[in-house]
Amino acid sequence: MALPEGFPQITGAVLTDPDVTAAYATDRCSPVYGGVPLAVVLAETTEDVAAVATWCYVNDVVMVPRGAGTGLAGGAAAIDGCVVISLGRMTAIKEISVADQYAIAEAGVINADLDAAAREHGLMYPPDPSSFEICSIGGNVATNAGGLRCVMHGVTREYVLGLTVVLPDGRIITTGRRTVKGVTGYDLTQLLCGSEGTLGIVTEVTVKLKPAPPIPPTTVAAAYPDVVSAASAVAAVVRTGVVPALMELMDRGTLECVEDLRPFGLEEETRAMLIGQGTTPEDAAVLAREFDAAGAHYVVVSDDPAEAAELLAVRRAAFHAYEHAGNMFSEDVGVPRSKLPEMFARIEEIAAKHDVRIPTCAHAGDGNLHPTLIYPRELTEVPQAVWDAADEVFQAALDLGGTLTGEHGVGVLKARWVGDELSEDVLDLHRGIKAVWDPKNLLNPGRGF
Numbered sequence: 001m002a003l004p005e006g007f008p009q010i011t012g013a014v015l016t017d018p019d020v021t022a023a024y025a026t027d028r029c030s031p032v033y034g035g036v037p038l039a040v041v042l043a044e045t046t047e048d049v050a051a052v053a054t055w056c057y058v059n060d061v062v063m064v065p066r067g068a069g070t071g072l073a074g075g076a077a078a079i080d081g082c083v084v085i086s087l088g089r090m091t092a093i094k095e096i097s098v099a100d101q102y103a104i105a106e107a108g109v110i111n112a113d114l115d116a117a118a119r120e121h122g123l124m125y126p127p128d129p130s131s132f133e134i135c136s137i138g139g140n141v142a143t144n145a146g147g148l149r150c151v152m153h154g155v156t157r158e159y160v161l162g163l164t165v166v167l168p169d170g171r172i173i174t175t176g177r178r179t180v181k182g183v184t185g186y187d188l189t190q191l192l193c194g195s196e197g198t199l200g201i202v203t204e205v206t207v208k209l210k211p212a213p214p215i216p217p218t219t220v221a222a223a224y225p226d227v228v229s230a231a232s233a234v235a236a237v238v239r240t241g242v243v244p245a246l247m248e249l250m251d252r253g254t255l256e257c258v259e260d261l262r263p264f265g266l267e268e269e270t271r272a273m274l275i276g277q278g279t280t281p282e283d284a285a286v287l288a289r290e291f292d293a294a295g296a297h298y299v300v301v302s303d304d305p306a307e308a309a310e311l312l313a314v315r316r317a318a319f320h321a322y323e324h325a326g327n328m329f330s331e332d333v334g335v336p337r338s339k340l341p342e343m344f345a346r347i348e349e350i351a352a353k354h355d356v357r358i359p360t361c362a363h364a365g366d367g368n369l370h371p372t373l374i375y376p377r378e379l380t381e382v383p384q385a386v387w388d389a390a391d392e393v394f395q396a397a398l399d400l401g402g403t404l405t406g407e408h409g410v411g412v413l414k415a416r417w418v419g420d421e422l423s424e425d426v427l428d429l430h431r432g433i434k435a436v437w438d439p440k441n442l443l444n445p446g447r448g449f
Ligand SMILES: Cc1cc2nc3c(=O)[nH]c(=O)nc-3n(C[C@H](O)[C@H](O)[C@H](O)COP(=O)(O)OP(=O)(O)OC[C@H]3O[C@@H](n4cnc5c(N)ncnc54)[C@H](O)[C@@H]3O)c2cc1C
Pocket: 027, 028, 064, 065, 066, 067, 068, 069, 070, 071, 072, 074, 075, 076, 087, 107, 128, 129, 130, 131, 134, 135, 136, 137, 138, 139, 140, 141, 142, 143, 144, 145, 146, 147, 148, 196, 197, 198, 200, 201, 202, 203, 319, 320, 407, 408, 411, 444, 447
């Protein structure tokens, strides 16, 4: 397919062959099938992005920003006739300041690479989505990504100090600062965190770093006869006031999916597994005590980093294992942590009622669950029973004082439910903000809210 006349010359590449651009049509959200883009731009500089945005703005062409395409809500899926603007080639880490504990990275830098670079200086970048080895920092900002360590350290937005952003009409702005404090003007940096590529295209990110812990955490793992007991253990740990370095829960359905993908010796009587880490042996002892008191079959405590990595690999494999099991409709609800046992019980009831597989893992220390509805891979439409079950899971979370999405974002997948959580007045404010940033509604339209 030929490029339209006047399309800007850029440093990066422009792809138009539909067989090639098809690879950029979707993200990792099975139910959302992307459209056919006019072109996919592999930007290499902020100026590339600005030139393409300017052209799109003048010619009324829709733009879809794209990081690494690991999103689970369809937010980076192409729209028919759009230009996909991929930041994947912008992978320079421009600065690591040891003295001031920040890093400046281009949007396409992979999360794990940023953390690894920080660790060479005795620092760390804490937010670590399970996809940390494959997702980009720009995508993390756009979705305000969470991760395993976020129970202790907080999510992406707590680390973003400043941004370089291309507006939908091609103007380049910078927001924020690199100082510890700063309150000049409205906080546009925070507004952009979690904006799902609907307000601007992030090309560069300044993030806070923290000192890397001097000793590895102590890991505690427990196996349970039922998932509700495991969830009660989480609520009990929260009540003690100890903040774990991470606390992850997997139900039987998840453990079976992982066992199918990479066998780890799942025992018959294990219906749920909880993995926690304490930064001190004392904290780990509290976790072990509470895990045990909630009715675990067994609790193991280890300060061996290799053993910890092996246990966490089981949890980090969960989404790959769900994808291996079939098409997946991944939910991302959050509930107050005291409500976790009830939420897990409701998910089990909903799965049984609709006869849908809903393996669930959770960043349990954050009250953030991923009930994942699995349906046969050969189906190109989401079955009605899956929509109905998904609807009931969302409603259950909202009934318990929770939220539709803790970290994956609304994207396309959850747009139909946003009005259940946000009032009409709040949605009006969202529409007003969008209209100021993107008056022609050309940047990722229909996503986010
Ligand atoms: C195996 C697996 C495990 C996962 N685990 C987690 C987890 O633990 N926690 C979690 O939060 N998420 C998780 N995710 C989801 C996903 O990895 C995150 O949402 C991640 O932040 C997306 O980053 P990305 O670079 O892939 O973005 P993409 O998927 O490319 O895009 C996501 C959204 O951000 C927008 N966007 C991307 N880059 C930019 C940019 N530079 N400027 C403006 N908008 C942009 C896109 O338009 C889209 O709306 C997981 C996904 C997988 C496949």
